[in-house]
Amino acid sequence: MKTLFAAYRVTDLDRSLTFYTALGYVELGRVDTEGGSHLVLLKFPGEPAASLELVHRPVDARVDVGSGFDHLAIQVDTLATTLERLADAGLEPGPVQQPGGPHGPKTSWLTDPDGYRIELVEWPPGHPEGITAADFA
Template sequence: MKTLFVSYRVTDLDRSLDFYTALGYAELGRVALGDGAHLVLLRFPEEPAASLELVHRPGDGQVDVGSGFDHLAIQVEGLTATLKRLAKAGLRPGALQYPGGPGGPKTSWLTDPDGYRIELVEWPRSHGSGITPEDFA
């Protein structure tokens, strides 16, 4: 088994697509569900398949993100440059943080238009991609 993608319900599809394309996602495809509802699948250009789905059901009203979901983590290369690019695109990423100390990962947080939190992570050069069992040794 493997995780295919994360799915977010969004209030305003155009506003959310503007946000996620500014973040770096590209639209892979969309499905009209009727009554103005849509599924839009996104991926980063270097990903082989979809990694995020936006679900827009206007008849369901506002999105409540207080359902227990905490955040989406996205690995980036060059977090400082990424933060500058995002700010230039009109997004408001938080300050650069070093939660594991100066030799650990660099992180920053931002929030999408519906209130979903996103953690941007740059691993140290000596660290592999993602979190593995070795991170808990």
């Protein structure tokens, strides 16, 4: 088994697509369902498959993100370059943090139009991609 993707309910599909496209996602495909709902699957250009789905149900009330979801973590190659690109696109990433100390990962936080939090992570040199069992040894 493996995780396929996370799905976010969004209030305004166009606004959310603008945000996630500026973040670097590209649209893989979409499904329009009965009742005017839309599912849009996104991926990063280097990914072979979808990693995020935006779910827009216009008949539902505004999205409430206070339901237990905490955040989405996205690995970046170089955090400084990513933050500059995001700021140029009109997004507002937070300051660089080093929660694991000077030899740990660099992070920055960003919030999407519906209030979903996104953690951008740059691993230190030599760290494998993603979090592995070695991170807990």
